[in-house]
Amino acid sequence: MNVELLIIGSELTSGDKLDTNGQWLCRRLASLGLPVRFSTLLGDQWQDNLLAFAMAAERADLVVTSGGLGPTQDDLTRETLARVAGVELLEDPASLETIRAMFARRNREMPERNRVQALLPAGAEALFNRTGTAPGIWMQAGRARFACLPGVPSELKLMMEEQVEPRLRSLGLVNRVVLHRIINLFGLGEAEVEAKALDLTAREHTPEVGITASDATISFRIRGEGPDEATAFASTEPTAQIIRERFGVLVLGEGDVDVPHATVAALSRAGLTLATAESCTGGLIAERITTVPGASQVYRGGLVTYATDVKSSALGVPVELIARHGVVSAEVAESMAVQVRNKLGASIGLSVTGEAGPNSSSDAIPVGTVYVGLATADSVHSKLLQLGREQPRGIIQSRAAKHAMNWTRLTAILRG
Amino acid sequence: MNVELLIIGSELTSGDKLDTNGQWLCRRLASLGLPVRFSTLLGDQWQDNLLAFAMAAERADLVVTSGGLGPTQDDLTRETLARVAGVELLEDPASLETIRAMFARRNREMPERNRVQALLPAGAEALFNRTGTAPGIWMQAGRARFACLPGVPSELKLMMEEQVEPRLRSLGLVNRVVLHRIINLFGLGEAEVEAKALDLTAREHTPEVGITASDATISFRIRGEGPDEATAFASTEPTAQIIRERFGVLVLGEGDVDVPHATVAALSRAGLTLATAESCTGGLIAERITTVPGASQVYRGGLVTYATDVKSSALGVPVELIARHGVVSAEVAESMAVQVRNKLGASIGLSVTGEAGPNSSSDAIPVGTVYVGLATADSVHSKLLQLGREQPRGIIQSRAAKHAMNWTRLTAILRG
Numbered sequence: 001m002n003v004e005l006l007i008i009g010s011e012l013t014s015g016d017k018l019d020t021n022g023q024w025l026c027r028r029l030a031s032l033g034l035p036v037r038f039s040t041l042l043g044d045q046w047q048d049n050l051l052a053f054a055m056a057a058e059r060a061d062l063v064v065t066s067g068g069l070g071p072t073q074d075d076l077t078r079e080t081l082a083r084v085a086g087v088e089l090l091e092d093p094a095s096l097e098t099i100r101a102m103f104a105r106r107n108r109e110m111p112e113r114n115r116v117q118a119l120l121p122a123g124a125e126a127l128f129n130r131t132g133t134a135p136g137i138w139m140q141a142g143r144a145r146f147a148c149l150p151g152v153p154s155e156l157k158l159m160m161e162e163q164v165e166p167r168l169r170s171l172g173l174v175n176r177v178v179l180h181r182i183i184n185l186f187g188l189g190e191a192e193v194e195a196k197a198l199d200l201t202a203r204e205h206t207p208e209v210g211i212t213a214s215d216a217t218i219s220f221r222i223r224g225e226g227p228d229e230a231t232a233f234a235s236t237e238p239t240a241q242i243i244r245e246r247f248g249v250l251v252l253g254e255g256d257v258d259v260p261h262a263t264v265a266a267l268s269r270a271g272l273t274l275a276t277a278e279s280c281t282g283g284l285i286a287e288r289i290t291t292v293p294g295a296s297q298v299y300r301g302g303l304v305t306y307a308t309d310v311k312s313s314a315l316g317v318p319v320e321l322i323a324r325h326g327v328v329s330a331e332v333a334e335s336m337a338v339q340v341r342n343k344l345g346a347s348i349g350l351s352v353t354g355e356a357g358p359n360s361s362s363d364a365i366p367v368g369t370v371y372v373g374l375a376t377a378d379s380v381h382s383k384l385l386q387l388g389r390e391q392p393r394g395i396i397q398s399r400a401a402k403h404a405m406n407w408t409r410l411t412a413i414l415r416g
Numbered sequence: 417m418n419v420e421l422l423i424i425g426s427e428l429t430s431g432d433k434l435d436t437n438g439q440w441l442c443r444r445l446a447s448l449g450l451p452v453r454f455s456t457l458l459g460d461q462w463q464d465n466l467l468a469f470a471m472a473a474e475r476a477d478l479v480v481t482s483g484g485l486g487p488t489q490d491d492l493t494r495e496t497l498a499r500v501a502g503v504e505l506l507e508d509p510a511s512l513e514t515i516r517a518m519f520a521r522r523n524r525e526m527p528e529r530n531r532v533q534a535l536l537p538a539g540a541e542a543l544f545n546r547t548g549t550a551p552g553i554w555m556q557a558g559r560a561r562f563a564c565l566p567g568v569p570s571e572l573k574l575m576m577e578e579q580v581e582p583r584l585r586s587l588g589l590v591n592r593v594v595l596h597r598i599i600n601l602f603g604l605g606e607a608e609v610e611a612k613a614l615d616l617t618a619r620e621h622t623p624e625v626g627i628t629a630s631d632a633t634i635s636f637r638i639r640g641e642g643p644d645e646a647t648a649f650a651s652t653e654p655t656a657q658i659i660r661e662r663f664g665v666l667v668l669g670e671g672d673v674d675v676p677h678a679t680v681a682a683l684s685r686a687g688l689t690l691a692t693a694e695s696c697t698g699g700l701i702a703e704r705i706t707t708v709p710g711a712s713q714v715y716r717g718g719l720v721t722y723a724t725d726v727k728s729s730a731l732g733v734p735v736e737l738i739a740r741h742g743v744v745s746a747e748v749a750e751s752m753a754v755q756v757r758n759k760l761g762a763s764i765g766l767s768v769t770g771e772a773g774p775n776s777s778s779d780a781i782p783v784g785t786v787y788v789g790l791a792t793a794d795s796v797h798s799k800l801l802q803l804g805r806e807q808p809r810g811i812i813q814s815r816a817a818k819h820a821m822n823w824t825r826l827t828a829i830l831r832g
Contacts, residue, residue: 014446027430030430036430045453276720282703282711286694286722299723310761343729345725386521390521
């Protein structure tokens with residue numbers, strides 16, 4: 001079963017607009033057991049439409065298109081499809097009536113130019129659009145079954161669910177549920193994770209497992225399949241179990257659970273609270289922690305000690321300590337962690353001080369050097385991170401914040 | 417000149433991830449006078465890669481690809497391109513050295529798996545990647561010139577600008593410049609801005625002007641065109657001048673200049689410093705301010721007083737004041753602003769306290785109620801914002817942060 005999308009609109013190929021219909025259709029079709037092979041963006045040019053529709057008619061079994069059904073001259077889907085199928089365009093009286101009625105409901109007369117929206121290739125079926133003027137088209141052309149939908153996202157989604165999916169079911173094309181279970185880890189590089197999971201990611205492994213990395217969080221993606229959702233989910237469980245056992249505490253959780261969520265959850269389970277003192281991350285840890293629902297149970301607050309003297313005046317790091325070791329040092333990181341813990345009355349004090357760039361204030365300390373400090377009631381430690389002197393500032397800040405939160409998470413797990 | 421994109425990754429065709437590289441490349445190539453005809457998403461399947469690369473090699477003049485250059489088994493771009501060009505894959509010693517050096521800078525040994533990233537189709541040129549491990553590929557295959565870039569957005573963008581564009585110029589392919597000049601404002605709704613600019617956005621207006629809104633920042637987009645960048649830019653200047661005159665201090669700046677950048681710039685010009693005390697925004701203002709280059713000149717630091725008692729214990733807001741007026745009140749906002757200004761020794765103290773939701777802690781105070789406080793040496797004021805009780809938490813936080821920063825910006829302009 002070859003499924004393709006054609007996503008039409010010059011505002012997309014010019015980069016003026018971001019296509020989101022393609023993503024929605026990809027996800028929806030995957031969940032119906034009809035994974036998309038190719039999704040092609042193309043502009044409102046006649047030759048390009050002809051080329052793309054003709055190729056899809058030749059190589060795909062199902063083609064879903066978005067856009068090109070409006071009333072203007074650059075709306076070419078009706079004509080293109082008729083040409084590719086080798087048929088005439090005919091006015092569909094029922095569609096014309098529907099379009100007139102749609103305008104009537106808005107207390108307007110149908111403009112003459114909207115009349116073209118009632119044209120259909122001979123032999124096509126109109127797909128009812130209950131929220132807009134453009135009917136969709138359902139027809140065979142070449143080898144492929146075409147479902148042509150309007151580009152307005154809300155109309156496209158409704159019509160896919162209400163008009164296209166029942167037709168796919170009645171053709172017997174939808175009888176599987178496919179889902180992707182995502183398991184996220186933090187603390188190893190993508191290649192290291194891959195090396196520990198070659199058996200799972202091998203092409204012949206069932207279920208199919210992929211690995212992706214996003215901002216240093218590594219995700220396993222397990223494909224589940226079955227006649228219904230529960231069976232599809234169950235088919236992923238043995239693999240999920242292996243991943244959990246093999247990667248242990250590095251596993252953050254599933255789905256959207258990234259380092260901040262897992263950190264709040266670990267603190268919450270352990271009954272611990274957190275206070276933060278941030279220098280080069282400038283409040284990023286506080287910001288990420290406080291976007292997690294339930295953060296108020298575990299997060300006391302924090303200081304952003306951006307100017308060096310504020311580390312002493314507001315946080316209480318001894319001036320001599322900064323003078324002796326420099327502001328980017330293990331000693332200052334540890335002092336910041338201890339001070340913020342005491343000051344805000346938290347179980348754990350977490351601190352970050354480093355050089356996020358683009359320029360370092362000291363020749364001795366390259367950009368990307370970050371110290372993280374962590375204080376508990378009975379201990380204080382620090383860690384040196386080298387996050388790469390070529391990395392952009394935002395990446396260094398984000399990595400530093402994630403490493404710091406992850407250390408907190410692991411501490412909470414150990415102490416919990 | 418036929419330009420195509422191939423955007424590779426099963427996480428894209430499954431709909432798990434939204435492709436943004438395609439949009440960025442479409443816009444970038446359009447600005448070079450190289451509009452994209454087709455942009456095709458495809459997964460990490462060998463047959464699909466082969467089919468898509470072979471077709472692009474046959475019908476396009478320039479193909480830019482994203483993804484498939486990583487070290488894992490499903491990274492197929494190197495092999496596919498070699499097959500389509502009919503050549504062998506060879507290890508490139510210079511690329512291998514670069515990859516090893518990249519790991520060395522992070523104090524890590526190169527995992528053996530990453531060695532495959534140094535493979536190149538015979539006759540290809542490596543595109544240097546200074547922020548990641550995957551080198552790009554530049555080579556002729558069939559009719560088309562291929563530029564293969566990694567899927568990591570930051571790497572793709574840098575390499576497009578630094579590696580691909582100079583090569584396109586030296587091939588004489590770039591000879592028309594289209595640019596979009598963006599002018600950003602904050603403080604009026606989109607409809608209000610539109611109503612004041614109907615003459616500029618009319619279809620017959622030259623140059624073409626559009627208005628978009630993103631997170632309450634309103635942007636004018638002026639299209640400039642010419643044989644070179646200077647001429648294209650100059651064609652937008654009369655319109656830009658009208659916008660600046662008509663909207664005055666509401667204009668934040670151009671391009672990527674949003675509220676945080678404009679706030680840092682205004683403080684810097686006025687020679688003023690800032691300290692922040694944040695409750696419901698959880699460090700978001702600190703985080704946004706400190707991502708702006710040069711923030712260290714004007715930003716002293718801040719407190720995130722997330723737990724109520726921390727507002728008293730760490731910031732010094734009188735316990736009685738909180739008891740009398742409630743934590744979400746004008747009085748507490750003003751006290752927070754005064755305290756943080758004194759504590760951190762700044763010219764301006766800025767505070768935020770409010771209910772960001774999803775649930776309000778008090779029946780009397782609906783979600784979306786936010787007080788902003790601003791203290792200077794001789795004054796303290798507060799503002800009540802009603803940001804909508806139906807809005808998601810993230811939107812309320814972001815709007816509150818922007819309004820607070822913008823107030824700081826306007827204060828700095830008046831006092832500067």
